[in-house]
Amino acid sequence: xxxxxxxxxxxxxxxxxxxxxxxxxxxxxxxxxxxxxxxxxxxxxxxxxxxxxxxxxxxxxxxxxxxxx
Amino acid sequence: xxxxxxxxxxxxxxxxxxxxxxxxxxxxxxxxxxxxxxxxxxxxxxxxxxxxxxxxxxxxxxxxxxxxxxxxxxxxxxxxxxxxxxxxxxxxxxxxxxxxxxxxxxxxxxxxxxxxxxxxxxxxxxxxxxxxxxxxxxxxxxxxxxxxxxxxxxxxxxxxxxxxxxxxxxxxxxxxxxxxxxxxxxxxxxxxxxxxxxxxxxxxxxxxxxxxxxxxxxxxxxxxxxxxxxxxxxxxxxxxxxxxxxxxxxxxxxxxxxxxxxxxxxxxxxxxxxxxxxxxxxxxxxxxxxxxxxxxxxxxxxxxxxxxxxxxxxxxxxxxxxxxxxxxxxxxxxxxxxxxxxxxxxxxxxxxxxxxxxxxxxxxxxxxxxxxxxxxxxxxxxxxxxxxxxxxxxxxxxxxxxxxxxxxxxxxxxxxxxxxxxxx
Numbered sequence: 001x002x003x004x005x006x007x008x009x010x011x012x013x014x015x016x017x018x019x020x021x022x023x024x025x026x027x028x029x030x031x032x033x034x035x036x037x038x039x040x041x042x043x044x045x046x047x048x049x050x051x052x053x054x055x056x057x058x059x060x061x062x063x064x065x066x067x068x069x
Numbered sequence: 070x071x072x073x074x075x076x077x078x079x080x081x082x083x084x085x086x087x088x089x090x091x092x093x094x095x096x097x098x099x100x101x102x103x104x105x106x107x108x109x110x111x112x113x114x115x116x117x118x119x120x121x122x123x124x125x126x127x128x129x130x131x132x133x134x135x136x137x138x139x140x141x142x143x144x145x146x147x148x149x150x151x152x153x154x155x156x157x158x159x160x161x162x163x164x165x166x167x168x169x170x171x172x173x174x175x176x177x178x179x180x181x182x183x184x185x186x187x188x189x190x191x192x193x194x195x196x197x198x199x200x201x202x203x204x205x206x207x208x209x210x211x212x213x214x215x216x217x218x219x220x221x222x223x224x225x226x227x228x229x230x231x232x233x234x235x236x237x238x239x240x241x242x243x244x245x246x247x248x249x250x251x252x253x254x255x256x257x258x259x260x261x262x263x264x265x266x267x268x269x270x271x272x273x274x275x276x277x278x279x280x281x282x283x284x285x286x287x288x289x290x291x292x293x294x295x296x297x298x299x300x301x302x303x304x305x306x307x308x309x310x311x312x313x314x315x316x317x318x319x320x321x322x323x324x325x326x327x328x329x330x331x332x333x334x335x336x337x338x339x340x341x342x343x344x345x346x347x348x349x350x351x352x353x354x355x356x357x358x359x360x361x362x363x364x365x366x367x368x369x370x371x372x373x374x375x376x377x378x379x380x381x382x383x384x385x386x387x388x389x390x391x392x393x394x395x396x397x398x399x400x401x402x403x404x405x406x407x408x409x410x411x412x413x414x415x416x417x418x419x420x421x422x423x424x425x426x427x428x429x430x431x432x433x434x435x436x437x438x439x440x441x442x443x444x445x446x447x448x449x450x451x452x453x454x455x456x457x458x459x460x461x462x463x464x465x466x467x468x469x470x471x472x473x474x475x476x477x478x479x480x481x482x483x484x485x486x487x488x489x490x491x492x493x
Binding site: 004 | 428444474476480481488
């Protein structure tokens with residue numbers, strides 16, 4: 001799989017969570033990539049965690065964070 | 070016609086070109102020849118207690134057909150009595166009153182020694198003094214040159230000693246043989262320097278002879294490290310000039326030195342903050358007459374850009390030189406191959422496939438002809454393909470229209486930290 005295809009795959013996961021009203025609650029850098037924790041707006045019990053390994057995905061998720069998503 | 074004169078730390082020069090302190094400025098005869106040729110100034114070969122030299126003294130790195138890509142020397146400071154040099158400086162200054170003569174000095178780091186020599190050179194009419202705290206070979210083994218220049222406290226102290234006795238501007242010349250040249254530049258500022266100059270030469274061994282196994286150059290079969298200069302060191306010098314120019318604590322003029330060979334190099338150093346430049350290796354390689362191309366090229370460049378005065382470009386690129394952490398992570402550049410110019414040598418494909426990100430495909434068109442194409446989505450914009458390409462214009466690096474707002478590493482980390490704080 002190309003790097004770009006890898007990015008698109010991870011980006012789709014992020015976009016889907018955002019679409020479902022999940023917001024980024026935490027980002028933790030690890031040796032295996034960034035662990036990103038999401039929480040659903042209005043439902044703090046609904047949490048999801050994903051691990052982003054692709055560098056473009058890791059840029060993308062923090063760009064979303066800065067944009068206030 | 071653009072004005073290419075400079076006012077460097079109060080020293081007026083008809084052009085920004087000074088010969089650096091080195092073999093080309095060893096005698097009055099040489100400096101006078103340089104002034105006749107058109108050089109704006111000369112930094113006299115370093116004065117101090119006259120030394121003894123060895124033979125041989127120079128070595129050069131020739132790379133892929135280019136002679137003197139790098140140059141190395143183990144020659145020391147002036148081997149002539151101070152009185153002889155002072156007489157020639159006086160005579161040369163009398164003959165060429167509008168040309169700049171700077172006395173490069175090196176003595177032991179004591180107040181008395183510096184006061185004594187500063188007063189002596191000042192009395193013969195020099196326009197300024199350059200403190201040689203950078204020479205990396207020979208003299209450093211005796212506690213002078215870079216042995217002083219590698220210690221910020223000694224740089225500050227020596228500069229202060231010179232300033233106590235000086236009535237003309239004092240330029241502290243810095244060594245690159247140090248982890249962070251900004252620390253010694255700041256020390257020079259604290260010592261009261263009117264300017265700094267950089268870089269002196271870099272510790273080096275030019276090579277080893279494959280038949281005799283002698284170091285190059287060698288003295289009766291033995292070698293010692295020398296000082297490296299010439300075109301190969303230009304990127305190192307340019308970075309050090311830029312790093313100092315953008316540091317608010319180093320708020321004095323910078324004389325740029327290090328591999329400057331052309332008017333284009335001059336423009337780069339001045340854009341990056343140099344208020345003037347010093348040249349040695351190019352003059353040693355091609356003679357003093359290179360000054361004609363240097364001044365003419367510089368003047369034409371300014372005219373073509375519609376710039377009236379050289380001083381207008383000093384430091385113009387400094388604000389563009391920053392820390393990596395402030396660069397935009399969302400900026401995207403990709404390679405594009407112009408197949409009408411490409412000669413299908415495949416160097417870009419091999420470079421990308423073997424050593425970069427495997428994004429140049431070898432394809433065949435409907436006529437059965439081979440061609441190369443970049444998969445732009447996978448291209449990381451590293452520039453390697455365009456660097457190894459032997460044909461100008463065959464590969465362009467294209468700035469893509471931004472799809473996301475700029476975000477630096479610092480922006481990113483600040484946002485993550487805020488998030489973590491809120492989540493804790």
